[in-house]
Amino acid sequence: MSRRRLKGGSLSGTYHIREGGREFVRKDVSLVENREFGFQRWYSQLKRLQRFSVQFPDVFPNVLGFGRDRDTAYFDIEFVENAVTAHEFVTATADHAAIERMFRSLVKAMTRLHSVRFASSPEAIDLYIYEEVERKLALCEGNPAFDRFASFESIIFNGVELPPLSRRMAEYKRLAREHYQEKTECFTHGNLTLENVLYVPQDDRIVFVDPYEENVIDSTLNEYSQILQSSNAYYEVYNIGCPRVHSNRIDHTVARNPGLDHFNHLFLKWLAERLDASAAISVRLLEVSQFMRMLPFKMEIDESKMALFYALGSYLFDRLARDVVSASHHGGLDPVIALGVNAPAFHGVSA
Numbered sequence: 001m002s003r004r005r006l007k008g009g010s011l012s013g014t015y016h017i018r019e020g021g022r023e024f025v026r027k028d029v030s031l032v033e034n035r036e037f038g039f040q041r042w043y044s045q046l047k048r049l050q051r052f053s054v055q056f057p058d059v060f061p062n063v064l065g066f067g068r069d070r071d072t073a074y075f076d077i078e079f080v081e082n083a084v085t086a087h088e089f090v091t092a093t094a095d096h097a098a099i100e101r102m103f104r105s106l107v108k109a110m111t112r113l114h115s116v117r118f119a120s121s122p123e124a125i126d127l128y129i130y131e132e133v134e135r136k137l138a139l140c141e142g143n144p145a146f147d148r149f150a151s152f153e154s155i156i157f158n159g160v161e162l163p164p165l166s167r168r169m170a171e172y173k174r175l176a177r178e179h180y181q182e183k184t185e186c187f188t189h190g191n192l193t194l195e196n197v198l199y200v201p202q203d204d205r206i207v208f209v210d211p212y213e214e215n216v217i218d219s220t221l222n223e224y225s226q227i228l229q230s231s232n233a234y235y236e237v238y239n240i241g242c243p244r245v246h247s248n249r250i251d252h253t254v255a256r257n258p259g260l261d262h263f264n265h266l267f268l269k270w271l272a273e274r275l276d277a278s279a280a281i282s283v284r285l286l287e288v289s290q291f292m293r294m295l296p297f298k299m300e301i302d303e304s305k306m307a308l309f310y311a312l313g314s315y316l317f318d319r320l321a322r323d324v325v326s327a328s329h330h331g332g333l334d335p336v337i338a339l340g341v342n343a344p345a346f347h348g349v350s351a
């Protein structure tokens with residue numbers, strides 16, 4: 001038997017296993033430690049995978065089995081051969097046509113999933129913000145590394161001074177209430193970052209892994225914001241390496257990636273053709289929320305990343321709030337401006 005650990009970002013361990021001529025991917029988690037962010041998420045993922053692998057058999061890997069091994073729980077899924085993550089794919093090529101091909105397949109897979117719709121509720125956004133932003137921030141408060149960094153009136157992220165998001169929650173909620181008007185929800189992936197999308201270039205095939213059940217709102221806008229988390233905010237790029245935190249300063253500059261930028265440009269253009277200005281603002285508010293909802297997980301894994309993504313989310317909100325104010329002085333927002341299609345967010349990303 002051979003067992004190779006695959007890189008992921010959760011409290012689960014993911015392994016590629018070969019055993020007696022069989023190969024599969026095993027995801028295991030402690031049944032004892034940190035059940036809220038470990039076992040519960042692993043468990044709801046298993047259930048989502050079981051359903052989706054029946055409903056969308058070519059888009060989700062099949063669940064082969066699950067069970068218990070002493071104090072861990074595990075499930076096994078089909079191994080996707082010759083796959084790279086969408087993030088690896090776009091960052092390793094400068095071939096625009098190849099990126100466009102992958103982009104079209106991703107949109108197709110996503111649209112199929114999203115075509116199953118149901119009614120939402122006008123108050124759902126309040127619950128989302130409470131659970132996924134305010135409560136996630138509250139869970140970090142009391143952690144000395146978080147308090148040491150986030151309690152300042154301003155923070156300095158890659159040389160840019162800005163207020164931390166905790167001090168701007170009233171403004172965040174006002175913008176969300178004003179602009180988030182989605183009346184429907186749909187089937188979603190739930191954690192649609194580019195490292196959770198597998199791509200088999202030779203077959204032009206997209207496979208979704210690592211779905212997430214606990215989204216409060218399952219809307220297309222939330223899904224789009226998770227892609228932006230990767231392509232616009234450079235989540236996976238920032239997640240490598242070690243940020244430097246010193247009092248209210250945090251520095252972690254990363255190199256700009258032409259393939260990722262091309263993908264982002266395609267995606268922003270695609271969004272601008274489909275969303276009105278309010279939906280565009282909502283996507284950016286949700287992009288900010290992605291960085292807040294991950295903080296308790298980061299607190300468990302790596303405290304310097306907790307500070308980094310808190311700063312990055314605060315930065316993204318600051319920029320959005322400025323764009324909204326300046327547009328109101330210039331005759332209102334249109335989706336191209338609201339999404340910053342021609343001026344992507346660069347926040348310490350150097351050429």
Ligand SMILES: Nc1ncnc2c1ncn2[C@@H]1O[C@H](COP(=O)(O)OP(=O)(O)O)[C@@H](O)[C@H]1O
Pocket residue numbers: 006007008009010011012013014025027061077078079080081083085195196198209210
């Ligand atoms: N079925 C699969 N076939 C091939 N590679 C996979 C498969 N499932 C996951 N991977 C690889 O393992 C990585 C981690 O798996 P993932 O489920 O995303 O774990 P985590 O919850 O830790 O992020 C993925 O980004 C992908 O590269």
Ligand SMILES: [Mg+2]
Pocket residue numbers: 008009010195196210
């Ligand atoms: Mg993952």
